Structure formats: structure tokens, C-alpha cells
Amino acid sequence: MRRVLSAVLIVLAFASPALAVNPSEMLKDPAQEHRARELGKDLRCLVCQNQSIDDSDADLAKDLRVIVRERISAGDSDDQVKTFVVDRYGDYVLLKPPFKGTTLVLWVGPFVLFAAGLWVVFGFYRRRATGSQPPPAPLSAEEQRRLDKLLKEKSP
Incomplete structure (x- = not known):
């Protein structure tokens, strides 16, 4: 059991993240492929929005990966490809x-959103601390008499 666990840990230590780049998209020149991968890390998948084009399986991300590799193959610099x-x-x-x-x-x-949220929270607690409701009106003489009568009836 110990050997199996050790083998799994070794495999996980050397495992690299799975990328969506298909082997058919890869460039033959390793230096150019490295440049394409580095550029792909900086470009957003417009479908997934929170993934780079190298991490996304979307068709548009595939198209962008192909465009990047075509531009690199054509001799463009990294800045020219990004532009x-x-x-x-x-x-x-x-x-x-x-x-x-x-x-x-x-x-x-x-x-701005964070500051607005703080302002709302601060205003809420400030209103709550100062007591935004007016104090209740004092009891009239008739109400006070009825209250006293009810309290005397309830007490043993």
C-alpha cells in the first residue's frame, strides 16, 4: 500500500496541468511553440471569459490559438501578435x-464598488446607532390609569 501511495505522489508531483491545445495545433519548432504558449496565457477566451485560450476548449479559443501560431510562423514578434x-x-x-x-x-x-459598499454599511450602522425612529409619545392620563388597573388585576 505504501508503494502505491508513493507512486501516486510521484506521478502527481510531475504532472503538468492539462491544456486544451491539441497536438495538431502545435508548432514543430519548440521555441515558437513556447512563445505561442506564453502568448496564449495572456489572451482571454471570449466565450469562457475567465480562462486563457490555452486552457479553454471553446471553438473560439481554438481559433485564437491557431491565429497566434499562424502569426508566429509568419515571423511576427510577440507584440505584433498581441496587437x-x-x-x-x-x-x-x-x-x-x-x-x-x-x-x-x-x-x-x-x-468604487467596494467604497460604495462600505458607505452603505457605514450609513446603515450609523442610522441604527442614532435611533432613526422618534421615541414613543408618553401615555395619556386615561391610558396610564388603565395600565395601572390592568397591572393590579394581574398581580397576585
Whole structure:
């Protein structure tokens, strides 16, 4: 049993993450394939949205992987490949979009939402602490008399 467990641990230690890249898509030159993989890590699958094109099985991700490899094979630099893909699909295709006016919401939005949430929570507790309801009106003489009568009847 110990040997089996050791073998499983060794296999898991050397296991690499499963990527969606098909062998038919891979470039013959290992250096170019490495460049394609590195670029694929930076490009977002537009269908899955939270995966890179290397991790996604979507058809559009496959098309983007093919485009990246075609551009690399054609001799484009990494920047030229990224520029080509961004020109075609916009800044959203980048997993790390640049900081500029059109992507300002992506960079500042989470902080604005967090600050708004803090403001709402602070306002809720502040209103609760100050007591937003007015105190009840004092009992009239008739109400006080009836209350006293009820309390005397209930007491043993």
C-alpha cells in the first residue's frame, strides 16, 4: 500500500496541468511553440471569459490559438501578435488589459464598488446607532390609569 501511495505522489508531483491545445495545433519548432504558449496565457477566451485560450476548449479559443501560431510562423514578434489580436477583438481579449481611458472601469470599478459598499454599511450602522425612529409619545392620563388597573388585576 505504501508503494502505491508513493507512486501516486510521484506521478502527481510531475504532472503538468492539462491544456486544451491539441497536438495538431502545435508548432514543430519548440521555441515558437513556447512563445505561442506564453502568448496564449495572456489572451482571454471570449466565450469562457475567465480562462486563457490555452486552457479553454471553446471553438473560439481554438481559433485564437491557431491565429497566434499562424502569426508566429509568419515571423511576427510577440507584440505584433498581441496587437493583431487586440485590433481584431479589442482590449477585453487581454487577461491583463492596459490602463487607459477605455479600460478605466475594469481597473477602478472594483474599488468604487467596494467604497460604495462600505458607505452603505457605514450609513446603515450609523442610522441604527442614532435611533432613526422618534421615541414613543408618553401615555395619556386615561391610558396610564388603565395600565395601572390592568397591572393590579394581574398581580397576585
